[in-house]
Amino acid sequence: MKATFMYGAGDVRVETVPDPVIRESTDAIVRVTRACICGSDLHPFRSRPSGADGTPMGHEFLGVVEDIGTAVTSLRRGDFVIAPFAFQDNSCVFCREGVQTSCIHGGWYGNNGVGGGQAEAVRVPLADGSLVKVPGRIDEALYPALLTLSDVYLTGYHAAWMGRVEAGKTVTVIGDGAVGLSAVLAARRLGAERIILMGRHRSRTDLGVEFGATDVVAERGEDGIARVMELTGGEGSHVVLEAVGHLPAYEQAYGVVRPGGVISRVGVPQYEDAPIGFGSLFGKNVTLTGGPAPVRGYLDAALIEVLEGRLDPGPVFDLSVGIDEVPAGYRAMDDRAALKVLVTF
Amino acid sequence: MKATFMYGAGDVRVETVPDPVIRESTDAIVRVTRACICGSDLHPFRSRPSGADGTPMGHEFLGVVEDIGTAVTSLRRGDFVIAPFAFQDNSCVFCREGVQTSCIHGGWYGNNGVGGGQAEAVRVPLADGSLVKVPGRIDEALYPALLTLSDVYLTGYHAAWMGRVEAGKTVTVIGDGAVGLSAVLAARRLGAERIILMGRHRSRTDLGVEFGATDVVAERGEDGIARVMELTGGEGSHVVLEAVGHLPAYEQAYGVVRPGGVISRVGVPQYEDAPIGFGSLFGKNVTLTGGPAPVRGYLDAALIEVLEGRLDPGPVFDLSVGIDEVPAGYRAMDDRAALKVLVTF
Known part of the structure; x- marks a missing residue:
């Protein structure tokens, strides 16, 4: 699959890497439908020292569940899901207190063997706690709004x-x-x-x-x-x-x-x-x-608002690129030629 | 009257100065019954550069209203009152929002022509907004608890x-x-x-x-x-x-x-x-x-609790001194020989 990596300031590359596979019984593999570039991605894009190893980039995505681990109970293959920008079990003491970004078992995309969201597929740890299923048939016109629930709007x-x-x-x-x-x-x-x-x-x-x-x-x-x-x-x-x-x-x-x-x-x-x-x-x-938004805690309520047409943060996306053009998307955001870049697959 | 001044680190003096008089129509003069030394007084006591001019010290006191300006409506001579550690009109926009220590017209004791509370009498600006009358006959045993409502407990x-x-x-x-x-x-x-x-x-x-x-x-x-x-x-x-x-x-x-x-x-x-x-x-x-406690906003409710015997922070006072011994009181608090020093008159 194709995935995005950052090697240093200004140096973003799309590379072909092996597809992710289930490693833990609580994992899911999500085939990405839409992803995007975050304002926070621009901080390393401007200042990160160059290195031999690339960091997987991206933490906002919508997609379809392609595979699930044996312990995953709330999702099935084919489910259309939103991924909050951090993963969490959504059941530990801090998650229950509404601070899912401090989940004891949770973490961030793009490190410790977890890939990034600016990729054709992602292994999502703690899938039951992390992925939110979007019910029913979803109008593609809602994709931008739904994607904002992954991070930016929430x-x-x-x-x-x-x-x-x-x-x-x-x-x-x-x-x-x-x-x-x-x-x-x-x-x-x-x-x-x-x-x-x-x-x-x-x-x-x-x-x-x-x-x-x-x-x-x-x-x-x-x-x-x-x-x-x-x-x-x-x-x-x-x-x-x-x-x-x-x-x-x-x-x-x-x-x-x-x-x-x-x-x-x-x-x-x-x-x-x-x-x-x-x-x-x-x-x-x-x-x-x-602090880092505990998006998972807000997502269910906001999803209903989007599906019912009462909330549409989608207009924050003003440029759409394919996966191969992600580096150009970074430059467009860095130059302020684009407000926020949507990645289509 | 006798009043306390700080001239520099470790240099606290009790001096005889003219009694305060009404300057503004909204002033009251309070004859002090009990005052005390604050932990915050120890910061300058440890670090203040020496100078030729002394700063009036003290901002917590109970006392009896001795005189009032012509515009004061809620107080009479002889009223027993608690003074919050800052003065305020208790009616400006910030007071109404519960941040009386940021009163547009308010201020702090010990500067701009307002004396300190470690003194036999104090001119209290904005008396209607600043002083809280204690109703009824007050048992002297309640003085310490009442004095804590001036600052420390609240x-x-x-x-x-x-x-x-x-x-x-x-x-x-x-x-x-x-x-x-x-x-x-x-x-x-x-x-x-x-x-x-x-x-x-x-x-x-x-x-x-x-x-x-x-x-x-x-x-x-x-x-x-x-x-x-x-x-x-x-x-x-x-x-x-x-x-x-x-x-x-x-x-x-x-x-x-x-x-x-x-x-x-x-x-x-x-x-x-x-x-x-x-x-x-x-x-x-x-x-x-x-931040600085908007004591005035909490005082009415706490006063009832003290008068009804449900609240007694009075034990924070563990040493009592007369006005002449205030400098020794500072030293006792600085040495941690005393927790908090009450000043009697």
């Missing part, structure tokens, strides 16, 4: 949910990437009336407005902070959803959050140390939350 | 409240100072059954056990983290209440918190930058919360 939803977005609260979303726009859509669905989107790519912020943003702030840094403060009558935002992951985005977040407010991060932090003392978070009783 | 309560302590959750409290012990008491009252107190001063942790701690961990650093992990079956604590304010306490907090857990800080951070990236908070979806 990551935006996680930000909004952990930020306790609700009616009457002003929400600021930092970042006009696909996760930021998903956060706008999720915030709107959770009842926010005032949603300020901080981003400077017009085509993206236009989609943000379609998704529910009421204000767009193109300025960054101190100017951006000043503009949000002005828009909120000098009070600041109740909730800030940080969907970038770089330190300046976090600095913007604590600059615009109001006393008692919440900063909810879903952009994977590209920093470890950052200000959290009296002058940034503590003095104004700001809550900092977020 | 700061511990703020930690527990923001940490979303509830039945079924394991709580770890870092710090066996008066705030830490208050946090133990508050966590117990909010329903926590398992409360692990990290502290190494036996007389203090004994009081912590009286207040509801079920386990005491004397080890610090990696050993302390390992011990808490062992006590929680390797899972970590749902809630960590950080009542110290130094970086190692924060590091301990993210070391023992479980995935999806909450770190709630009320120790005033003596640092600005700290780890919050994938390896500390983000990766396990840890929420960081806390």
Whole structure:
């Protein structure tokens, strides 16, 4: 089969490798129907040191169950499934507490002998806990929306949910990437009336407005902070959803959050140390939350919304490529020529 | 009157100064009945550069209203009142949202022409919003408990409240100072059954056990983290209440918190930058919360509990001094000879 590997910054290759096979009795093999490239894939695409070994890439995919291990009980060959971006048993103590991305037995695609999702087939560990079956006949037009439940939309939803977005609260979303726009859509669905989107790519912020943003702030840094403060009558935002992951985005977040407010991060932090003392978070009783979205916990409810036509984050995909063109897809996202790239098979 | 000033590290003096007078129509003058020394007063006591000007000290006091400005409507001369450690109008947008310590018109004792609470009398700005009248005849035996509502107990309560302590959750409290012990008491009252107190001063942790701690961990650093992990079956604590304010306490907090857990800080951070990236908070979806306690918001309910005899944080006071002995009181707390020092007049 063909699969995607990264060898270093800017160096993504599609190679032919053996098809995956069942190794554990709890595995399933999924023949991939749609996959995509994640904003988080761009971090190593920009900075990863070159090496002799390639890392399997991709962690978002839809597909058809091709084979199952003997211990798999909830799936059959031929089932159409969504794979959350992390695998988990969905039954350990942390899964039961709603933190499936910290599953004691779970893990991430693309390492420890588990392949990536930007491939024609994937071995999915802990298949009963990890794969969500889509019932009935599925209209191909729904594929993009269904694929967003693998990561991007539900990551935006996680930000909004952990930020306790609700009616009457002003929400600021930092970042006009696909996760930021998903956060706008999720915030709107959770009842926010005032949603300020901080981003400077017009085509993206236009989609943000379609998704529910009421204000767009193109300025960054101190100017951006000043503009949000002005828009909120000098009070600041109740909730800030940080969907970038770089330190300046976090600095913007604590600059615009109001006393008692919440900063909810879903952009994977590209920093470890950052200000959290009296002058940034503590003095104004700001809550900092977020992390890798426990997509599995949100997926069942969101799936119903998509199938019933009430939720469509699909427009975050604006470019479609075949598996051989995945490296070009990375470049398109890196150049911001594409917002989010769908991979078809 | 006599009042306390700090001139530098270790240099606390009681001086005779003019009695305070009404300056604004919203002021009240309170004749102080009981005051105390705060753990946060020890930070400058250990590190403040020497200077020619003394800073008025103290921000916790009970007393009797001696005079009121013309605009004060809710208080009369002779009322017995509790002063929250910050003053506020209790009516601005942030006060209404429950963040009285960020009141737009509020402030802190000991600067900008407002004196400190370790004094025979205090000018209280925004008296209607700041002072809470204690109804009826008050038994002097209740003074210590009532004084804890000015800061220390309700700061511990703020930690527990923001940490979303509830039945079924394991709580770890870092710090066996008066705030830490208050946090133990508050966590117990909010329903926590398992409360692990990290502290190494036996007389203090004994009081912590009286207040509801079920386990005491004397080890610090990696050993302390390992011990808490062992006590929680390797899972970590749902809630960590950080009542110290130094970086190692924060590091301990993210070391023992479980995935999806909450770190709630009320120790005033003596640092600005700290780890919050994938390896500390983000990766396990840890929420960081806390700040200066909006005591005014919690005070009415807690006052009823104290007056009805259901709540008694008074035992955090273990040494009583007169106003002239306040400098000795600082030294006793700094030496850990005293847990918390009450000042009588």
